[in-house]
Amino acid sequence: MDDLTVTTESVISARYVLRSLSKAASWARMKFKAKKCRKLVMRRGKICDKLQLEVQGERIPAIAEQPIKSLGKKFDVTLSDKKNIEEFKQQIRDGLEAIENSELPGRYKVWCYQYGLLPRAVWPMTMYDIPLTVVEEVERRVSRHLRKWLGVPPGLTSIGLYSKTAKLQLPLTSMEEEYKVTKARAQLMLQESRDELVSQAGIRLRSGKKWAAAEAVASATSRLKHRDIVGVVAQGRRGFGAGREGTQRWGTASPRERRELIQKEVRQQEEEVRRSRAVSQGVQGAWTRWEGVRERKVMWNELMYSEPLKIRFLLKSVYDLLPTAANLKRWRKKDEDKCELCGKTGNLSHVLTSCPVALGKGRYTWRHNQVLKVIASAVEEQITENKVKGKQRKGLQFISFVKEGWRGKSKEKKEREQIGIIASASDWSLHADLGKQLAFPADIIDTNLGPDLILFSRKTTQVVLLELTVPWEDRMEEANERKRMKYQELVSRCREKGWKTWYFPVEVGCRGFIGQTLWKALGQLGLAGKKRREVTKRVTKTTVDASLWVWTLRNTTQ
Known part of the structure; x- marks a missing residue:
């Protein structure tokens, strides 16, 4: 903001405008509410609080005293989001602490995060210029609590918590993924605004140096257009054109459908990053080498009503985090990695499928x-x-009657x-x-x-x-x-x-x-x-x- 010089004429003009507004309000039998207004006076780039403005005997508070909130976004005297970012981080810390201090079982705490805390974090991530590094820091804190509530070791990779293409999929959403999707959605709203002054202004949302919302939207758009050119790629034994039905094309999509396609593409790009990281992980990424195995989705019904011991065993066994002899040696908690029954290497594969003593015991x-x-x-x-x-x-053959508005089986x-x-x-x-x-x-x-x-x-x-x-x-x-x-x-x-x-x-x-x-x-x-x-x-x-x-x-x- 340029330096603003407050002169006697400007002060007199401001007071004249306020008196005019006050008279207009009285004429219209309306009351001017000074407490809903804020004043900000700057002189040579610095805040000046010497000028006091009043309306109908009520003093207008300064924005330095009482920050103002407009359309869900807070504005303070600095006109930056530093304080809002700290409040966002504190909101997540307080929410996690409140869930942690509750007397609910761990799986219910996970549900409270997914449907209580995460939706509340979406709006601040949309409105404020929060950099990606801050969201990554917050997600690391969230992941630590999720691992604790699920009863798995701290060494479980975050891919196992949030991946949607892993062989074992949990009903959890990554905060980093939601951040990128919300920023992409906000960028699209600005670019496709009906107001030409907004759409042609070239507004680019700030998200730090690590990731840019405008570039992500452009990349997703380019990929969708390229997919239209390539068409549906045949997979497995399915013939040419199989799977074409039900797929939305970019060229024929409406503006709303295009926004949904871009958001879906941003999620897919994030999943591709997780997949590439999982391939590089030797132990916890072993599921990437499974052939002919169907994916398994753990739904909330199973997570809520299954015994916690079984859920913990499932997660630890899939990512090889059980305390086998081989793992205990790798974790430096044991000197040998031999099976206590047969003397061979006691890894998880040996315990569950290959131990000759267990085989002999039936x-x-x-x-x-x-x-x-x-x-x-x-x-x-x-x-x-x-x-x-x-x-x-x-x-006898009976007639199958169908209710009005319902469709019978063809x-x-x-x-x-x-x-x-x-x-x-x-x-x-x-x-x-x-x-x-x-x-x-x-x-x-x-x-x-x-x-x-x-x-x-x-x-x-x-x-x-x-x-x-x-x-x-x-x-x-x-x-x-x-x-x-x-x-x-x-x-x-x-x-x-x-x-x-x-x-x-x-x-x-x-x-x-x-x-x-x-x-x-x-x-x-x-x-x-x-x-x-x-x-x-x-x-x-x-x-x-x-x-x-x-x-x-x-x-x-x-």
Whole structure:
């Protein structure tokens, strides 16, 4: 601001304007509220408080005495955001301290942060010129509390807390990510303002030297335009153009949709940074090398109502933070890294899948059978449901009435619900390798091999073989190839005998991660939609519970 010289004429003019306003207010039978006004007088770049202004006998306070708040933003005598930034940091500290001092369990404290403290921090981050370094400092403080409330060690990477593309995803949002999204949204509001004086002013929000909102918006816009040129890239075995439906293009988007696309792109860029950092982490970034493993999202319902011990075990096992012998040696709390049962290197993979003593005690077999029970029970329920539907189809046909304004199921959707191997026959027999060794039906073929689950129909000469493996997640592809080669000859012999044969080698990671093979197998059998999701949730829960039991007995010979 330029130096302002206060002269006698200017003082007289100011008093004249105030008297005029006072008279106008009295004429309009209105009262001029001096307490809602502020005065600021500067002389040669310095604040001058010698001039006192009054209206109707009331003194107008100086902005140095009482800062003013306009549109949610505070203005003090310095006309800078230094004090506001300190208040923002203090607001976060007070909020975390209030949550910490509450008598709530840790998982409820996490919820209070996500839906109580974080939304309150969004507005100050939008209005004030807070640099990114300050937000990073605040997020480090927040992450320390989140780790404490979740019961995980301080060494857990922040990627495990906030990543949305990790194999294990928590329902938490990064404050740094929200800061960048809010700044990008504010920048877009200025650039696309209907007022030409605002939109053409070239306003650039201040966010420090490390990151600039205007550059982030320009980069996101460029990427979206380039994506329109490239089109939808084919992934996996899907054909050209697959996935094009439902995708919003930049060229055809409305202004509001473009703002949403840019905000989504800013989030995606932030996630790419996390992903690149995770790849460089040898231990806690091991999940980036998992092949054929489906992502697992921990929802609030599971986080709130599950036992805290199981949640802690899940997080520590995924990021290898459990106190194994190998980790204790790496943390310099133990001299040797040997397993107490067999003497081999006692890392987490050895404890959960490879210890010969635990294998001899039947711990891995017990876990395998617990998971197999869930799968076999789901298949049996589907067989029973299919038989009931078959009887209903043979009997009377009833009309399905639909409420006004509702949409009934289309014919294609009804037919899609009946698609699957199980729906192709009504005399399925299910045999599972539980309790005693499973013998392959002699009328199909004579063999000593016995898959974990056999499903056959003599009327339609169909047989389904399912072989379950519960390996270490890094070795799921290897386990699939090994089991596929083991039963390849059996499948060929069944087909030579005239039986239509399906063989599904499926994997479930020892830490509860579903293999893509199991997901596809359930779909081909006829379990789809909500039913398939419920089955995989039960499989995941059962596997984690069983692995927790295996971990608890890691140093015992019982």
